[in-house]
Amino acid sequence: MTRQRFVRSLWSIAGGSVTVHSRLFMVWPIRRLVTADGAAFRALRLEALQTYPDAFGSIYEDEVARPLSSFIQQLEKNVILGGFDHGELAGMIGFYRQSGPKDRHKGVIWGMYVKPRLHGGGLASALLDSAIELGKTQVEQIQLTVVTTNQRAVRLYEASGFRGYGIEKNALKSGERYFDELLMVRFLT
Numbered sequence: 001m002t003r004q005r006f007v008r009s010l011w012s013i014a015g016g017s018v019t020v021h022s023r024l025f026m027v028w029p030i031r032r033l034v035t036a037d038g039a040a041f042r043a044l045r046l047e048a049l050q051t052y053p054d055a056f057g058s059i060y061e062d063e064v065a066r067p068l069s070s071f072i073q074q075l076e077k078n079v080i081l082g083g084f085d086h087g088e089l090a091g092m093i094g095f096y097r098q099s100g101p102k103d104r105h106k107g108v109i110w111g112m113y114v115k116p117r118l119h120g121g122g123l124a125s126a127l128l129d130s131a132i133e134l135g136k137t138q139v140e141q142i143q144l145t146v147v148t149t150n151q152r153a154v155r156l157y158e159a160s161g162f163r164g165y166g167i168e169k170n171a172l173k174s175g176e177r178y179f180d181e182l183l184m185v186r187f188l189t
């Protein structure tokens, strides 16, 4: 059984809610974050921005100034999936559906992050595959952007079926440094 088919079957066994596997055959609990996860979500998001400032479009200095209530609102309005390690929120991925009349067939993945101690353990693939399964219930394709130098993330996305379709030159500017972004898509139909 391929990795993706195994994920799909576990997803359907779990009723689309809780567990998926990793490629190392560990089971990571994954679920949508809710109001009660607000503080843990805020801490993980700030850790991501502080540890990997070049990987994200947002910056730590802006986000750390936001009150907890704003993170809670973000969780309530958007789908953010969390992956847990022994009960601790250890990874996250955001998903939303475009809202315009001509682009609501498309979804977007953002904010992918896994705690460094778990890198290579498959939680990232499990989160990504969960977001793809969710996307399949709402949209026809999922898009994402990734800084071109972030090859580990690019390889992860490619392993889950995303393909690059263009590069936005100088997509991000931080001080005097520019970053190109690879635009990636996975068609679901």
Ligand SMILES: CC(C)(COP(=O)(O)OP(=O)(O)OC[C@H]1O[C@@H](n2cnc3c(N)ncnc32)[C@H](O)[C@@H]1OP(=O)(O)O)[C@@H](O)C(=O)NCCC(=O)NCCS
Binding pocket: 003, 023, 048, 052, 055, 056, 111, 112, 113, 114, 115, 118, 119, 120, 121, 122, 123, 124, 125, 145, 146, 147, 150, 151, 152, 153, 155, 156, 159
């Ligand atoms: C990007 C990130 C989430 C990836 O998590 P990770 O645990 O490091 O990723 P994984 O180890 O599962 O996947 C990456 C590697 O495994 C490989 N891989 C993943 N799934 C695979 C599969 N099913 N089959 C074969 N290889 C696979 C990838 O090709 C890649 O290979 P590498 O070892 O040569 O680098 C993590 O590194 C992170 O949080 N980075 C900082 C924030 C960030 O960059 N976010 C992305 C913003 S776009």
